[in-house]
Every structure is written in C-alpha cells, then in structure tokens.
Amino acid sequence: MSSLEIINLNASINGTEILKGLNLNVPQGEVHAIMGPNGSGKSTLAKVMAGHEDYEVTGGDVLLNGKSLLEMEVDERSREGLFLAFQYPAEIPGVSNANFLRAARQARLPEGEEIDAVAFYKEIYDKMDQLGMDRKFTGRSVNEGFSGGEKKRNEVLQMMMLEPSYAVLDETDSGLDIDALKIVADGVNAMRSDNRGFLVITHYQRLLDYIVPDYVHVLNDGQIIRSGSKDLALELEEKGYDWLKEED
C-alpha cells in the first residue's frame, strides 16, 4: 500500500517564501495534475519533494508511504520510490545511458547482489523500443547533445526502468512537439497502475489530453486554491488563471 501526502508544506529560497501551507493527498493508483501560472511554485514543489538543497523547508511534511521524505537524503528518497522527471534534465558527459541506469538499479540492490547484465539489456531494449528510441542511445552519454524531445523520452525511459511508486513529472511537455508528446504520454500511460501514483505538473492543458488525470489542482502563490475533475483543466484553458485568482 503506497501513499503520498503533502501536509501544510512551507518552503523558501534565499529567504523568499514560495510554498505557503500546501496540502495535497495522492492516493495510490491516481494521477493528479497540478496547474498554475508562472511563479506559483509548481517547480519548487517538485524540487522540494526531491530534496534540492537550494530550498529550505520551513514547515510541514511530505510523507511517502507514511515516512517523512524531508528527513531523507536525495538518493534515499529515490530509493524509497520517488521519481522526478526533470523539466531540464542534466547532461552527464562520458557516462553512458546504460551505465547510468545500471548504477541506479545496482544502488537499489542489497549489498553483495549484482545486476544480471543480460536481463538488464533485454529490458532496456524492450522499453526503448516502446518509446521509439534508437537502441544506440544506450551507448550515448546521458542527455549529452540530446534534443529537447530526446531528453524527455530519456526521462520516461529512466522512470520505466526504476519503477517508482510515485512519479513527479515537472513540465514534461515543455519543449515537445505533438508527436513526441504523444510518445511520452503513451510511455507514462503504460506505467499507470493501481499501485503507482503520478503528480503531473504542467502549465498547459494540452498534456492532459494525453495523460488524463483523475484530479486537477490549481496552485497559486504557494497554495492549492482549487481542486476539481479533469474538466477544471479545460475551464482553465478557456478562461486563464485570472478568474480563479479574482475569486480567491
């Protein structure tokens, strides 16, 4: 039984408060979208959950499967089952995709256990085929020289290989043309299951045509100001964010 609870979360960067008492509960098996205008705190939420050291948590908690993530190192959070698909994935020169994923998988094994290399390659090739990635990408340095779309596909590949219990997708649609968007969405949809939850952060409704959420939340000035069904996203698309701000 997995669960993700964000409880009255407050966080700041360089003394400026960004998240101001954010509450959100994502039961397992559900896809929740977080939408909001620029500067509302969407990306901050993703980075705070993952443990980026630039942000200071000043109050509240984030519980993954009942355990406080805030007390864990960045890598422990990952091994606990939290995956963040980055808006801007880092490039790692000289480290091949395959070696990187092997190291990440190895980090999840008990000491003394080794990865079965043959099975690993079979699995990674299957998943690359599914994502329409050229198999040569196993030998290429992580994200180095990748196009925007290739980087996002690579994020989804990593997610598929690491099988998290919760995945946070931070603006995964940015920089993608419609074909790439469909492929990435197909990959995410294939990962949807009763025991995995998603938090999809996006500025635009477009992505939610392909990754249909169970719930939509609107983030403004560091708080959730409205929650609703997927129709809320359509309404936002039509009216913009201002009508909600005014109501608030």
Add this chain to the structure above:
Amino acid sequence: MVEGGGLDKKLNFVYMKTETETKSRIEIDREEANFHYDVDYKHDAGRGLDEETIDYISNVKKEDEWIRKFRQRALKIFNKKEMPTHWASQDLNSIKFDEIRYYLSAGEAPKRSWEDVPDEMKETFERLGIPEKERKFLAGVEAQFDSEAAYSNVKDAVSEQGVIFVNSSEGLAEHADIFRKWFGKVIPTGDNKFSALNSAVFSGGSFIYVPPGVKVKHPLQAYFRINAEQFGQFERTLIIVDEGAELTYMEGCTAPKFETSTLHSAVVELVAMKNAKIQYITVQNWSANVFNLVTKRGLAHEGAEVRWIDCNIGSRLTMKYPGVVMKGEGARGEVVSIALANDGQHQDTGAKMIHAADNTSSNVVSKSISVGEGRSTYRGHVHIPKHLKGCKNNTECDALLINPKSRTDTYPAVTVRGNQHSTQHEASVSQVSEEQIFYMKQRGLSEAEAMSLSVNGFVNDLVREFPMEYSVELKRLIDLEMEGSVG
C-alpha cells in the same frame, strides 16, 4: 574554452576558482598500499649527499671508473643548478636534501624466483598483487624495493628471442657496449636539476634491449616500491628497441605514508630505432608525502613511434613532462595522460614534443581532475622549427574541477616556425555541477557514486588506452579517491 592553432603561442592561462565555500572534505583511502616492513639494510649510504655518498654507492656496486666519474660530475651539476621554483612550485623548497637517505639495499642480487626473495620483500609484492599479475599477463617483471631490485625475471619464450631485461647495474656490467652508447644521450645529465641528481645517485631501474624485428607480445613490467622513511628512490631506466621491433613496458609505483617527505626522482630514456614502436605505461600511486620529480624522454628514429601513457594519482607534488624527440622522418610521438589531484596534492604534468625531422607528427591528450583543494597543472611544449616541412601536432587538454576550491592551470606553449605545418590546440575546463550531482542522486546514487561516475566518465576515453588489467585497476583507484572525497 581556449582554442588556437597559433604561431608562437606562449602562455595561455586558464584559472578557475569561485568564492563559494567548499562543502566537501577529503579523506584519502590508500590503506591498501600503506604498510611497510622493518628491513635490515646491509648497505646504507647514510643521510645527505656529497662525494662520499657517491663513492659509497659506486663501491657497493663495484662500478667502473667511468661511471664513478659520470656520477661525480653529475653531483657538481646538481649542486650548481637552481631549484626551478621560479616557474614551478615553491613546495620544492620543502625537500630536505640533507635528511634524505640516498641508497638502501639488502645487498643481494635480484632473485629469479619469488621463493628466493627475502620474506618481507616477497610479502610486500604479494600484498600488491605483483606475482599474480606476472602469472596472468606479463612477459617479465622487475620488482624494485628501495634502491635495488629484489626480483627480476623474464619468461623463457621472451629471453629466447634475445630480449634483455635486467636492472641498470646488471645492464652496465653485462651489456656495457650497448648501454654506454645510449646512456645519458636522450636525457643529458644537465637537462634539469633532478636529472642531474638522478645521474649522481641512480640505482635500480630497468635496462631493456629488444633485437631487430622482435615484437614482444606481452608487456614487461617494473614495480617500484619505496619501503623506507626519509628515503630517495632514483631508478634509471634505459630501453632500446631495435629496428622494426615492438615493446610495451609498464611501471607501477607505491609507497607507505610517512609523516616525513620521501623523494622519487627517476630518469627514463627510450630509444626507438627505425620503424620501432615503444609504448610506456605508468600508473603512479605514490602516497601523499612523496615528491615525484621524474624526467622521461624518448628518441624516435625514422618511422618509429614512442607513446607515453601516464597516469598520476598519488604523490604530494609530481613534476613530470614525458617527451618525444622525433629525430627521423615520419616519426611519431604521443602522450596520453590522466592526473588526479586530491587535497594537498599538486599534479604538475604535461608533455614535450620536439619535432626534428620532416613529416613527423605528435599527439598530446591530457585530462586532469582536481578534487577538494587539489591542484593540477598542464605544461606543454611543442617545438617545430622553420626548416622542416609537413609536421603535425594535436594537443588537447581538459580539466575537471570537482569542488569550488579546486584549481587548475594550463600553460600550453606551442612554437611553430615556418608555414608548412599543421597544429591544433584545444583546452577546456569544466566543473561537476551541483545540478549533475542532484540529478544522479535523484536516481538513487549516493553522492560518492555520483562523483565517481562523473569522474570516470570524464576520463573514460583515455582509460581505454590502458591494457584491460590496468583500466580496471584505474577505475578502482578513481572510485577509492572519490569515495572519501565527499562529506
């Protein structure tokens, strides 16, 4: 990014240092090689260096008069030459020449079988895995313990081809004709202060001769071990590979960590005759109290090739700029080097490429990593004179900084005269960014694993140049260095 294919390109300076506090502390784990044995040395030249020291060494070795004179002359040059602190490091002034012991040996000839090697020496080399490597993939091994070789053996199949692989004393005594012809010819005594020092007190090192046309399939290896405290190791290596012959030679170095400083100052001369090939591979992992001041140069005759593959991980200060003098038409020279400078270490390394004939080509690829407050320096010297034609040089030097306080400097001097040559030079400095580390940690890797992966990624293409057994060891050494380097 510094780029240029320029003429008379002198000092090009890259310096990167940010104000941010470094958040990492370094604890070096070299426990594996950090042990020493109490040895009963039969011969000990005592501390300090004067004419008597040299007489002592010459007497113990029962050397010919010409060598004694060679040594005495070298001592005079050493005393006269100034310490190169004006261009290198002030840290050289910390070497206390009066406190160093210049010759220590058990007074026994090197053994042909490990069983005959005195226990403490045999155990030393067993702990370092030398006999095992010998069985697995080497054509011959020489294992030097302080001033003299404790073990020296070459496989029958190799000696039957006429290959000579002995220590320098034996080379002088048994093969004087060929030894004397080339000894001190590639690196003259007065080349620099430390080549003069070596010429005065040298002991140990390898003498190798490969006859024409013989291609030695497996590498010959020398292993240099410093055991004693406040000691100087001054091996002298001379390798002559005759026409059309080929050789790969590897050397490894370790020492225990002492509070006091230790000096290692070798001279290595390579001679590649017409169309010969020499590949010389070094994995230096001295402990952090060793001053490693080494002069290495190869002479490449017509169509010959000399490659230096050099990896410097240990030592307090390393100053080493392997060179190739391309004397014959079509000769090739190459230096491929990796340096890792951790806290308290300075790796001052580089390459010298002297083009002295038409259509000669040289290639320098250098990668350095500075960790914590470690410092790496690249110094290059490429010389192509005006009267030649068709010479080529390619120089690439890349530096990776791990922490904000890490430091790197690049001084690539390329002197090209005349307009019938082509040179390329590229340099880069990069830093492992917080964002890269955060990204890798988000995938479940610890900070140390993330660092190791980045560093191994940075040197990956060069590590492939090392023979497999060594590339595995290199990767492990880098992992070890990075393990303790994050807090």
